[in-house]
Structures are given as structure tokens and as C-alpha cells.
Amino acid sequence: MMARFDNVYVLDVMSDDHPGIVAAVTTAVESLGGNIDACSQTVLGGYFTLIMIVSTPQPVDPERLAEQVRKAGTGGSEFQVLARRADRCEGYKPPEKCDRFVITAFGKDQPGIVRRFSQYLAGKDINIVDLYGDRKGDEFVLIGQLEIPSRWDIRMLQTDLEQMGQELGFTVKLQHENVFVATNQLRLPTAGG
């Protein structure tokens, strides 16, 4: 992502989900002369959240940017908005060689599932690049896309995670992402990638 202007901000908006939110937010950003350099939205449990990288030709007080967007609230709901200067837009870069894996865990829901797994991963310097969790009936499913440092033996991690799963009554799998790419996308990933 390359920002168009020198003054770069990260803008976070949360609201009840309804049509017109993106239009309202972008109109507010444009009114300050801002450009949208990147954006991503998701809806979870009926709540909408939007994260944007915005850049402006002249410096803007981040609170003024947030207030401008707040005032744009539509559909009778308030926008909760957070804005701050984006000091670095490159994101987290692992300091060592990593490989992409996917963890999936299924089992009877109980408090502490995400914490247990994420604590284990954090303790191994494993970065979670995407996380999904959903409760259906009594069951909870957790899917995490991970960057695992190559120094770890995958079988050791699998054994640890499976053991943790057993203690929680969960079925846990840790698999290289290429199996998901190979079975879902038209182009086959290169071997060993």
C-alpha cells in the first residue's frame, strides 16, 4: 500500500450494520480533502466495522477527522470512530523465515478457547494473520491463519495443539495452507512453498 499524500491516518469505524455506512464515511473523508489508500470491512453478529488508511495533502488533527466521520452517522445509529496518525504502514514483518499454516479447532464451546490457543501461539512467536470464530448451537469453530517460524518442528506443534485440544474436548488440526490453496483455487501452489 502506497499512500497518495504525505499525511497518513488510520481510521476505524464501528456501527450497526445497514446500507449507506461506507458512502457516509467516505463522503466525510473527502470533505477534508482526504484520499482512501486502503480499506477493509467486515460484519460480525450484525455489527459493521471498517478500517481505512486515509491520507491528506495537509496535516489534519486526527480527532477532527474522527469527529467529521462521527457526524456522518446514518440510519439512526451512531458511528464509533477512532482515528490516529499512521506512523508505519508496512505492518508486521516476521523477523525470521516463516511458513503459512492454518489451525482449525472444533468442539463444545466454553470460555477460554481462543485464549488458550492464542497464548500457545504467542509463546512460539507465531503470528496470527487472520482469525475466525463462530458459535453454532453448543459448538465452537476456530480458524486461524498463521505465520509459523521455520525453526519449529511442525509435528511438535501439532502434538502440542492436539494435546491441548484433547484437554478441552476439541479436535485440532494444524495444516500447511497449500492444501487449502490446492483444493480451492485454480492454480496449484509450487511444491514446498
Place this chain on the structure above:
Amino acid sequence: MLRTDEILSTIEMLHAEHLDVRAVTLALNVEDCAAPSVDLVCRKLRNKILSRASRLVEVCERVGCKYGIPVVNKRLAISPVSTLLAGHGHAAAVQVARALDEAAAACGVDFVGGFTALVHKGTSAADAVVMNSLPEVLSHTRQVCASINVASRKAGINMDAVRQMGEIVLRVAQATADRRGFGCAKLVIFANIPEDNPFMAGAYMGAGEPEATVNIGVSGPGVVCNALKRRIQRERNLTLGDLAEEIKITSFRVTRVGELIGREVAAELGVAFGIVDLSLAPTPMVGDSVGEILKTLGIEKIGAPGSTAAVAMLNDAVKKGGLFASSSVGGLSGAFIPVSEDAALADAVRQGHLVLEKLEAMTSVCSVGLDMIAIPGDTPAETIAALIADEMAIGVINDKTTAVRIIPVPGAKAGDFVDFGGLFGSTPVMEVRNAGASAAFVRFGGRIPAPLQSLGN
């Protein structure tokens, strides 16, 4: 970034429906193991196999673990053993077979294929040694698998070899009578044998192949069956075209898993990646059955009219999906209908729905032939030869691979139940009607000429 629904559908396929890689077969050219002394042949064979294959099992397990997909069978295939036995005799054949057995065991593989002779146009002295040694070889070794190619599209059918194989199948059964004729489960008689088949008992390394190559057999009848069941449950007014499309999509995904694993295993072993074999290979496990797919397609009793059309559609859809998934498709690549290895097929035989003649008709549109069929132990050799000839004719005329793996169970009558254990499964003994009534045809011998290549109606 991967989508959640993609991850979930793959997880369902891999874990809930037990997709696995059925076979990783390392094929080795062993022609350089030929030597004037049989002791030297055996020593060279052992050294070559151990140097190239000793890491196979470990690599398969590590790669399987990385992707969360078990590799069920790890196997070896070698160049036709007849090339090593030229100038040697019966005792040498048995000694070489024992050496192969020991080398395979030392590598920890399940089977070693390639105790093979190619006799579709005629039988050389070395081929005859291979064929005549089969009763002793298959009864005195555990892991050695044999295949004899007796027919081809270009040569026709070597009826002398067919007749001889009818007798040899009986002798192999008798030599392994204590195991209900199990030796015959390790012997396949082919028309148009593929050079790169990873599946046993017919795997061998054919001419034109590299020094060493990894061939992959994927499977997944359970995955296809479940995909069809889900679609049928979810949607009304489906046509067979819709169901063929579902099979195609599933086959694409299954094939991709095989290719991913195969390429990585080959890279780790430092050998060429060969092919993915698209065959749907059932196991006796419930839910891992081609017969179950036919039932899901609406054939209530397997063997009923419509069974041939259903299996033809399945076979074709599997190939179409797999061919788009991989540019390296080969081997047998079709739906297998091995009776004892498929619980639903064995059950159809038990209930009298599926008879030998209907099975033969079904093999004309799928892979790979009359496979894992138990017949009465007193079936005459000429009748076994005639059964082989019929299946070879289907292959030669239709320009496809066909095969016969038939077990005349010593002392058993039609309707008796035999259990071969493990992946070989169990089955009732099938009735062979009109036994003995084609003896004169078989006794003519000679060669049935190669068929026309044109006027293909």
C-alpha cells in the same frame, strides 16, 4: 488470504470424509541390476532399492503430516523382473523374488510391484521363467506383486499366454490354499498395462520412464459419495448432468491433494514426479465405497439395469475433474470395482444382485476389470483363461486398460464367504456359469489378431 468457507470445505473433505492419499509408489529402473550371477543380481537389487527408497516412508509421513493428509500405502515398483532373469532359471526367479521381498521389508513399504512379464505378442524364455515361478514366488513372499500383460491394442491377445495364465492362477491359488488362495490377490493379468500405474498389484516401471519417479494414487470414493449426498439433500430437481458436475468438482479437489503431496515427496527424494492416478479406489471400510456412490446415484441394487450407465458417468466425470486439476495424469485413472475390497459391491454379490456377467459389462466402461473376485476353487483352468480372454477383449477393442485379478478359492463353492483380511476385504464366492463350456475355444491358442483402428462402431 484464504476464505473461511474454503477452509471449512477442505477440512470437511479431509477429516470428516477421510480423504487420504491411497498410494505413493516410487518406481525404480533396475535394469542395471542385471548380472551373470543371480547372487550378484540380488545384491545389486538390494543395494539399489535401499539407496533410493530407504527414505520413502519417512518422507511420506513427514509430508503427509505437514498437510494433515495421511499417505496410506507406500510402495515400490521396478522394471519388469523378466529383464533381470534373461539367461537364468526357475531357482533364480525365486531367489530374486525373495531378495525383493527383503529389500521392500527393509524399506518399510507395503508392496513391491514389478514381478512382471510383457507377453502380449509372444513369450520369451525369461518371460516363461517369470510366469512359471509365480506359484512359488507368490506363496513364498509377502510383499512381491506380479503382473502379466497378455494383450494389447496393437498386438491383439496372446491366447497361448492367456491359457497358461488360467493354469497358473489355479496353481497360485493351490500354493496358497492355507490362505484361501490369497496369492492370487497379488497377481494381475492385463491388457494394455500402463507403465506408470501406482496401484497394486499391477504397479511396475514401464519402458520410456525415467530412472526413478514418484507416482501417486489418490482415492476418495467417500468424498465423492458425500458430496453427492449433500447436493441431493440440498437441491431438488437435480439432473444426472448436475450430479456429474458435482463428481467433477470433487475429483478436481481430490486430485489436487494428490499432486501436492506427490510433487513434494518427489522433490524431497530428489526424483522426478511422475503422475497422479485419478482412480477411485475403494477400501472395505464402510463409506469408502464405489458401490455406495452407485447407490447414491439411484441404483438401489448394484447390478440392476442402469448400473453400467451409472458407473460410466462416474468414471468419465472423475477423469474430467482430475484432468483439469493436474497436467500429469496417468496410470489407471478410473473408478475401480474390486468386489472384495468394496463393502457395497460384496454385499450386492451376497444378495444376488450382482453377477459375474454384469460385473464384466460394468468393467467395459470403468477401470480396471474383474478385480478381487473369488470364484469356486474347482473352476477349470480353461474357464479361468476364458474369463481372462473376455476381459482382455474389452480392453483391446476399446483401447483401454483392463485386468483380471481373480481368486479360485481352494475348496470353496459359490456362495461361500471368504475373508482375505485388511484392505483386501471379504466377499462371497461368485458363481461362474457355464464352467467348462469354452474349453475348446481356449485350446485353439495362438493369437487373436489386433483389432481395426478405424470403422469404430
